[in-house]
Amino acid sequence: MQQGDAPLTPRQWLQRLAKPQRRLTSLAVAAGLVVGLATIGQMVLLAWWISGVLVDGASVAELAWVAGALIGVLLLRAVAQWLQEVAGQEASLRIRQAARHELLAHIEALGPMRLSGRHSAALGSQLVEQVEALDGYFARFLPQLRLAVAIPALIAVLVMWLDWLAAIFLLLAAPMIPLFMALVGIGAERLNRRQFAAVSRLSGHFLDRVRGIATLQLFNRAEQATEDVHAAADEYRRLSMRTLRLAFLSSAVLEFFAAVAIAVLAIYIGFGLLGYIDYDPSPQLTLFSGLLILLLAPEFFQPLRTLSQHYHDRAAALGAADALVALLNTPLPKADAGRQVAGRDAGVSLNHVSVSFPGRGRVLGPLDLAVEPGECVVLVGPSGAGKSTLLQLIAGFVDSDTGRVAVPAGEVAWMDQRPLLIHGSLADNLRLVAPEASNTAIQGALEGAGLGELIAALPAGIDTSLGERGAGLSGGQAQRLALARVFLSPASLVLLDEPTASVDDETEAVVISALQALSEEGRTLILATHHPALMAMADRKVRLVNGTHVDEVGP
Numbered sequence: 085m086q087q088g089d090a091p092l093t094p095r096q097w098l099q100r101l102a103k104p105q106r107r108l109t110s111l112a113v114a115a116g117l118v119v120g121l122a123t124i125g126q127m128v129l130l131a132w133w134i135s136g137v138l139v140d141g142a143s144v145a146e147l148a149w150v151a152g153a154l155i156g157v158l159l160l161r162a163v164a165q166w167l168q169e170v171a172g173q174e175a176s177l178r179i180r181q182a183a184r185h186e187l188l189a190h191i192e193a194l195g196p197m198r199l200s201g202r203h204s205a206a207l208g209s210q211l212v213e214q215v216e217a218l219d220g221y222f223a224r225f226l227p228q229l230r231l232a233v234a235i236p237a238l239i240a241v242l243v244m245w246l247d248w249l250a251a252i253f254l255l256l257a258a259p260m261i262p263l264f265m266a267l268v269g270i271g272a273e274r275l276n277r278r279q280f281a282a283v284s285r286l287s288g289h290f291l292d293r294v295r296g297i298a299t300l301q302l303f304n305r306a307e308q309a310t311e312d313v314h315a316a317a318d319e320y321r322r323l324s325m326r327t328l329r330l331a332f333l334s335s336a337v338l339e340f341f342a343a344v345a346i347a348v349l350a351i352y353i354g355f356g357l358l359g360y361i362d363y364d365p366s367p368q369l370t371l372f373s374g375l376l377i378l379l380l381a382p383e384f385f386q387p388l389r390t391l392s393q394h395y396h397d398r399a400a401a402l403g404a405a406d407a408l409v410a411l412l413n414t415p416l417p418k419a420d421a422g423r424q425v426a427g428r429d430a431g432v433s434l435n436h437v438s439v440s441f442p443g444r445g446r447v448l449g450p451l452d453l454a455v456e457p458g459e460c461v462v463l464v465g466p467s468g469a470g471k472s473t474l475l476q477l478i479a480g481f482v483d484s485d486t487g488r489v490a491v492p493a494g495e496v497a498w499m500d501q502r503p504l505l506i507h508g509s510l511a512d513n514l515r516l517v518a519p520e521a522s523n524t525a526i527q528g529a530l531e532g533a534g535l536g537e538l539i540a541a542l543p544a545g546i547d548t549s550l551g552e553r554g555a556g557l558s559g560g561q562a563q564r565l566a567l568a569r570v571f572l573s574p575a576s577l578v579l580l581d582e583p584t585a586s587v588d589d590e591t592e593a594v595v596i597s598a599l600q601a602l603s604e605e606g607r608t609l610i611l612a613t614h615h616p617a618l619m620a621m622a623d624r625k626v627r628l629v630n631g632t633h634v635d636e637v638g639p
Contacts, residue, residue, distance in 0.1 A: 091413045094405035101179045102222060108175035112227040115168035120235035120387070122161035124242065127379040129154045135372035168227065176223035183215050187408065193416050197481040202411075210411065214404035220397025232391040239384045246373045247365045250349055254384050257345030338392045342385040349381050423480065424490045431457045431608060432478060432577065436487035439473055448473045450486065451632060457492070457576075460599075460609040462622035469628040471612035475579045478610065492608070497575035501585035503566030505557075510539070511546040513565060517573040525572060532601060533568035534594035535561065560591030567598050578602060580611045584618060596621055 102109065133150045136142040191199065191207065199207070236258060244251040293300070293309045300306045353374040356366035426433075431454065438449025448470040455461050463471040476482045477489060479496050497517075505513050514526050521529075526546055530539050538561065542548045550556050557565065563583065570578055583599070584592045596617055603609050603621075611618060619625055 092409050094402050094409050097409050097412065098218075098221065098401060098405055101183055101218075102175075102226060104182070105175040105178055105222070108171050108178070109222075109226055112168050112171035112175065113230045115164045115171060116227055116231040117234055118164035119161055119168060120231065120238060120383075122157050122164060123383050124239065124380065125157045126154060126161065127376060127383065129157065131372050131376040131379060134375060135370070139371050172223040172227055176219050176221075179222045180215050180218055183218060183408070184211060187211055187215070187411065190412055190414075190416070194414060195479075195481040197476055198414065207411075210408055214408055217400045217404035220394060221401030225391070225394040225397045225401075228387065228391045228394050232387040235387045236384050239380050243377055243380060243384070246377055247369060249363065249365050250352065250377050253345065253349050253352065254381065257341060257348075258384070258388065260341045338389060342382075342389060345385070346378075346381045350378060353378060423484070424488060425493045426490050429457055429576070430490070430492045431455045431459065432492070432610070433490040434478075434487065435490075437477065437484040437489055438486045439470075439477055439482055440485050446485075448477065449484075449632065451628075453626065455608060455610060457608055458603070458606045460603045460621065460623045461611070462619050462625045463610065463612040463628060464614070464619060464625050465628035469630065470632075471628055472581050474628070475581050475610065475612055478577075479579050492576050494577075495573060495575040497570045497573045497578040499566050499570055499579070499583055500581040501563075501583065503562055503569075505550060505562055505565065507549075507551060509544075509547045509549050510565065513550065514546075514569050514572050517569050521572055529568040529571040530565075532571045533564040533598050534591075535564050535568060560588060560594075563591065563595060564598070567595060570602065571598070575607070577608045578610070580609065580613075582613055583611065584613065584615050592617060 129150050133147055133154070136147050136150070188211070236254075240251055240254060243254060293313055297306065297309075300309050352361065352366075353369065355361045356369045357371070357374050359367075433455075434451060434453040436450050436452060438446055438451070440446045451474070453474075463474060465471060473482065475498075477484060478491060479498055480491075495517075506516070510530070511523070511526050514529060515521055518525070523546060527536075527539070530536060530546070539545055539548075548556075567583070580599070584595050592615070599609065599611075599618075600621055611622070613619065
C-alpha cells in the first residue's frame, strides 16, 4: 500500500483475490448445481419406483428403465461432485499462490528497516499457515454460498407444486439455520483472530529459544525455556479447543432445527395420507408425492448445513486475512521520495536529503554528498551521527523526507556487522545473490574472501552445512562468508556498515584486503566504520556529526 491510500479491509482483500478466478469458481458452482439437479432426479426416480411397486403393482421388469435411469443419475452426480471439488481446489490453489506473491512482493518492497518490528518467525507463520487458512474459504465456502440459495430454491418450487403447505413448513424452518450460523460466526471469527495471533507469538517464542539454546545451556536456563515454550503451546491448545467447541456446538444447534423441521413435515404427511388432515392440499397427497417430499426435505436443508460447516472456513479466512491485511497496509516507500535511478556506471548523488523517524525527529540531514563511480568512501563520526541511516537511505531501506537521491541502476550489495546466514550449505548461502552461480565461481568468491584454506580443510567443501544464523562458523568466518557473497554479487554499488566489527586483527586484515580487491574491480564502495585500518584504504573520508555532513578529507 502506498502512503496516503485508504487502508485495505480483510473482506476487500479476499474479494480482490477471488476476482481473477471467477471462471473456476463459477465452474464449481455450475457443477454443484448439476449435483443438486441430479439429487432431485434421484429422489424422483426412487419415489416413482416405490410408488410403482406398492401402489400400481408394477413388476421389477416393468420398472427396469427406472433402475437404469437411477444408475445414470448416480454416475452423473459422482462426476459432477468430482468436478466441483477439483474446480474449487484449483481456484483456491491459484488464489493462495497469488496471495503469497503479493505478500512476498510487499515484504521485499518494505525492506528490513520497515519490518524491524516484526519477528521473522511471525512473518513465516503468516506466509505459510495463515495463507493456508484461506483454502476452505475459496475452495468450499464461496461456491457453497451460491448453492445454498439455488438448490433449496429449486426444491422449494418442486415441493410447492406437490403440496404448498409442506413447502411453507420448509420455508419457515430455513431462515433459522443462516441466523444461528451468523451468530456463531461472529464468535468464531474473533476466536480465529486470537488463535492466529497466538500461533504467531508461539512461532517467534520457539525460534528465539532455539537460536539461543547454547546461551541458555551455558546459564543453566534450558529447563525454564522448555517450560516457557510448553506454556505458550498450552495457551494455543486452549484457544484451539475453544474454537472446536464452538464449531461442534453450532453444528448441534443447526442439526436440531433441521431435524425438527423434517419431523414436523413427516407428521403432516403421515396424518395427511391416513386422512386425519383434510385441509386444502392434504387430500391430494399420494404415496408418490408424500414420499418425494420426505425424500427431498433432508436435501432441502443439506446445502444450508454444508454452508454452516464451511462457515467456519470463512471465520478462519477472515481471522487470517485480518493479520495479513495489517501487513499489506504497512505503507511502502513514498512514490515521490525523490529517489532516482541513473545509469549502471553512474555514481551516488545526494542533494539536500534528510531522514526523520517517529518519536526521534530528524536523525540525518540536510546533507549533500556525491560519490564518483569506482570510488571508495568511508563515513566516519561518533556513534549516533547518522552513518548507518545514511547507508540505509542509499540502499533504499528508508525514505528521504526532502531532497533527491540518485543511485546507479542494478543491484545494491549490503553487508553489516551481523550478516544474515541461512540454514543450508555454504553454497546455498552464496547462491542467495547468484542462483545460477557455478561451483567454480563460488570457490573463487570464497578464496577472494580469505576462506580458501577453510574450504579445503572441510570434507564436504562448499556443500558443508551450516546451522541457523551460520552456526558452525566463527564470527570472523561468518563475516568473510558474507563478504564472499558480495564478491559473487553483480552489484556495482557496495554498502558496508562496520564490516570489521567484532573480528580479530587477522580477520580484519583479510577483510580489508578483500575490500581492496573489490575496489580494484571498479565497484563503488561506501563504508561506515570506526576502524583506522579501513579509513586508510579509502579514497575519501566523510565526517558526520549529528546527521550533518561536516567535512571531507583525503585518504
